[in-house]
Amino acid sequence: DVKVTQSSRYLVKRTGEKVFLECVQDMDHENMFWYRQDPGLGLRLIYFSYDVKMKEKGDIPEGYSVSREKKERFSLILESASTNQTSMYLCASSFNRQGRAGELFFGEGSRLTVL
Amino acid sequence: SQQGEEDPQALSIQEGENATMNCSYKTSINNLQWYRQNSGRGLVHLILIRSNEREKHSGRLRVTLDTSKKSSSLLITASRAADTASYFCAPENDYKLSFGAGTTVTVRA
Numbered sequence: 001d002v003k004v005t006q007s008s009r010y011l012v013k014r015t016g017e018k019v020f021l022e023c024v025q026d027m028d029h030e031n032m033f034w035y036r037q038d039p040g041l042g043l044r045l046i047y048f049s050y051d052v053k054m055k056e057k058g059d060i061p062e063g064y065s066v067s068r069e070k071k072e073r074f075s076l077i078l079e080s081a082s083t084n085q086t087s088m089y090l091c092a093s094s095f096n097r098q099g100r101a102g103e104l105f106f107g108e109g110s111r112l113t114v115l
Numbered sequence: 116s117q118q119g120e121e122d123p124q125a126l127s128i129q130e131g132e133n134a135t136m137n138c139s140y141k142t143s144i145n146n147l148q149w150y151r152q153n154s155g156r157g158l159v160h161l162i163l164i165r166s167n168e169r170e171k172h173s174g175r176l177r178v179t180l181d182t183s184k185k186s187s188s189l190l191i192t193a194s195r196a197a198d199t200a201s202y203f204c205a206p207e208n209d210y211k212l213s214f215g216a217g218t219t220v221t222v223r224a
Binding site: 004031035040041042043044045048050056058059090092100101102103104105106107108109 | 118145146148150155156157158159160163203205207209210211212213214215216217
């Protein structure tokens with residue numbers, strides 16, 4: 001079974017802190033994604049990566065950065081957390097099928113609260 | 116953004132009934148996918164329909180796609196309590212899947 005593991009299920013941070021959200025997949029997937037999910041807004045794409053050391057901005061990249069040093073790991077970084085970044089963060093991965101995202105496999109999510 | 120928009124927002128049905136939900140999107144797509152999310156968990160892929168397909172079945176799921184109307188529907192037949200979840204459509208273009216706010220389905224015993 002494909003497994004996408006997010007390092008923390010629940011985090012509580014203070015405004016201005018630097019926050020790292022880690023995601024690891026064990027299926028040798030080329031593509032990895034970070035979404036945030038908010039009530040009434042659905043899932044919004046923050047960043048994605050289709051290869052090691054590659055990254056592309058999604059729809060809402062402001063206030064976030066990412067790192068992909070190894071194929072299996074995709075990290076989301078909040079340089080200076082703010083209260084409007086309180087959200088559920090979902091990591092996903094997939095095979096790269098002819099330049100398409102394909103079927104996404106999701107982690108269980110990381111619920112971040114910024115005080 | 117070609118975010119999928121699901122309709123209705125919420126649906127409550129009796130066990131054994133069918134559940135139908137619809138999805139609309141704005142621009143051209145490569146394919147369209149449907150996902151399920153149980154409360155507080157990650158999303159699980161249900162089915163993918165390509166832009167040149169009109170209908171697809173998987174177990175109790177039936178998906179239709181009408182690219183001329185930029186719409187899709189998901190039908191769950193003979194619903195069970197375990198089908199209680201939120202359902203999301205995700206139009207895909209290149210690497211990006213754009214999810215809507217979902218349809219919350221409650222199946223009453």
